[in-house]
Amino acid sequence: LTTPVVVPAPPLIRFEGVTKRFGSVVAVDDLTLDIHAGEFFALLGPSGCGKTTLMRLLAGFETPTEGRILLDGAVINDVPAHRRPTNMMFQSYALFPHLSVWDNIAFGLRREGLGAAEIKRRVAEMLDLVQLTAQARRKPHQLSGGQRQRVALARALAKSPRILLLDEPLAALDKKLRGETQFELTSIQRRLGITFCVVTHDQDEAMVLADRIAVMRDGRIEQVAGPTEIYETPASRAVAGFIGEINLFDGSVTRLVDGFAEVAADGMVTPLRVPAEGCAPVGTRGAVAVRPEKVAMRRTNGHAPTADNVATGTVTDAAYMGEDTLYRVATDGGPMVKVKLANSRRQAALPIDIGERVVLTFHAADALFLDR
Ligand code: ATP
Numbered sequence: 001l002t003t004p005v006v007v008p009a010p011p012l013i014r015f016e017g018v019t020k021r022f023g024s025v026v027a028v029d030d031l032t033l034d035i036h037a038g039e040f041f042a043l044l045g046p047s048g049c050g051k052t053t054l055m056r057l058l059a060g061f062e063t064p065t066e067g068r069i070l071l072d073g074a075v076i077n078d079v080p081a082h083r084r085p086t087n088m089m090f091q092s093y094a095l096f097p098h099l100s101v102w103d104n105i106a107f108g109l110r111r112e113g114l115g116a117a118e119i120k121r122r123v124a125e126m127l128d129l130v131q132l133t134a135q136a137r138r139k140p141h142q143l144s145g146g147q148r149q150r151v152a153l154a155r156a157l158a159k160s161p162r163i164l165l166l167d168e169p170l171a172a173l174d175k176k177l178r179g180e181t182q183f184e185l186t187s188i189q190r191r192l193g194i195t196f197c198v199v200t201h202d203q204d205e206a207m208v209l210a211d212r213i214a215v216m217r218d219g220r221i222e223q224v225a226g227p228t229e230i231y232e233t234p235a236s237r238a239v240a241g242f243i244g245e246i247n248l249f250d251g252s253v254t255r256l257v258d259g260f261a262e263v264a265a266d267g268m269v270t271p272l273r274v275p276a277e278g279c280a281p282v283g284t285r286g287a288v289a290v291r292p293e294k295v296a297m298r299r300t301n302g303h304a305p306t307a308d309n310v311a312t313g314t315v316t317d318a319a320y321m322g323e324d325t326l327y328r329v330a331t332d333g334g335p336m337v338k339v340k341l342a343n344s345r346r347q348a349a350l351p352i353d354i355g356e357r358v359v360l361t362f363h364a365a366d367a368l369f370l371d372r
Pocket residue numbers: 022025026027045046047048049050051052053054201
C-alpha cells in the first residue's frame with residue numbers, strides 16, 4: 001500500500017512577484033503574498049506604503065504592471081472587478097442617501113438579477129446579522145455613524161463574496177465605538193467564515209482584528225505573521241517601531257558567550273545581552289530591541305543587581321495612562337529608555353518620582369537584535 005500523495009490546496013489568493021507602477025512611482029514592489037480561505041487578514045503600514053493599491057489590485061480596480069494574482073491557483077490578472085468573488089467596503093461607506101437601509105442592502109442583489117423572494121430572504125438575513133432589522137425603513141441620514149457602518153457591511157456581505165475587502169473600516173468612528181465595532185467585525189467574520197482583508201494604518205486595529213498581519217513599507221512586505229509574533233519577534237526595525245512602543249539601542253555585536261550575544265551599545269558602559277540564537281554574526285551593526293513593559297525598574301539601593309542587562313539612570317518623565325505608567329529614564333552616559341509599569345502591579349516602593357535614581361534590568365530572553 002502506498003500513502004496517498006496529499007496535494008495541498010492552493011491559497012485563496014496569491015500575489016506572485018506583483019509590481020504596480022504609476023509613472024515613476026512604484027506603489028507595489030515585486031511583492032509575493034498568500035491569503036488563506038477563512039482568515040481575517042490585515043494589510044498594515046504607514047501612509048503611502050502601497051496597502052490601498054494592493055487591495056485595489058485584488059479587487060480588480062487596478063491591473064499589475066508585473067507579476068500575477070491568483071485565485072484558487074488560477075490567474076485573475078485580466079478578470080474585471082465585477083466578475084471577481086470580491087467585494088469592497090469603502091471607508092466612506094458610499095451608501096445611497098436617498099435609499100432606505102433595506103434598499104441599500106438590496107441594491108447589489110437586484111443588479112445581479114436575483115428573484116424578489118431570494119432578495120427578501122438575503123436582506124432579512126443581513127439585517128439580522130448586523131442587528132438593524134428595526135431600522136430597515138430609515139434613510140442613512142437617520143442613522144448613527146456606527147449604524148451606517150453596519151449598513152455598509154451588510155451591503156458588502158449580501159452578495160456573499162468569497163473575500164471581503166475593508167478599507168480602513170473603522171476610521172470614521174469615535175474611539176469607544178471603534179472598540180465595540182472591532183469585536184462585532186471579528187464575530188461576524190467568524191460566524192460567516194468569509195475571508196476578510198482589512199487595510200489599516202492603525203496597529204491596534206490590525207492586532208485586534210486580524211489572524212495574520214502583513215506589515216508593509218515602501219511597496220514591500222516587511223513581515224507576515226500573527227499579532228503575537230509580530231509584536232514579540234518583529235523581523236525588522238521598521239516593524240518593531242511601527243507596532244507599539246519599543247526601545248532600540250544602536251550598537252554592534254561584539255562576541256558570543258554562554259548562549260548570549262553581547263552587543264556594545266552606543267554610550268552604554270556594559271554590553272547588552274540578547275539570545276545568541278537568531279542573532280546576527282559578530283561585527284554586525286544594528287540595534288537591541290526591548291519593549292518598555294519588559295524592563296524592570298527600581299530605586300538604587302546600593303546593591304548591584306544581578307541580571308543579564310543592567311543600566312542605571314535618572315527618571316525624567318512619568319506619564320500616567322490609567323492601566324500603566326510610562327516612564328522615561330536617562331541612562332548614565334547612554335540613551336533614553338522607556339519603561340512601562342502596570343499600575344495594578346506597582347510595588348509598595350513605587351510610584352517612583354521624576355528625578356529619582358533608578359536601576360533598570362531586563363532579561364536577555366526578552367530582547368532581540370535587529371540588524372539594519
Ligand atoms: P494611505 O494610507 O495614505 O492611503 P497607502 O499605504 O494606501 O496610503 P497607496 O494609496 O497604495 O498607499 O499609495 C502608494 C503610492 O502610490 C503613493 O506614493 C501614492 O501616491 C501612489 N499612488 C497611488 N495611487 C496612484 C495613482 N492612481 N496615480 C499615481 N500614484 C498613485
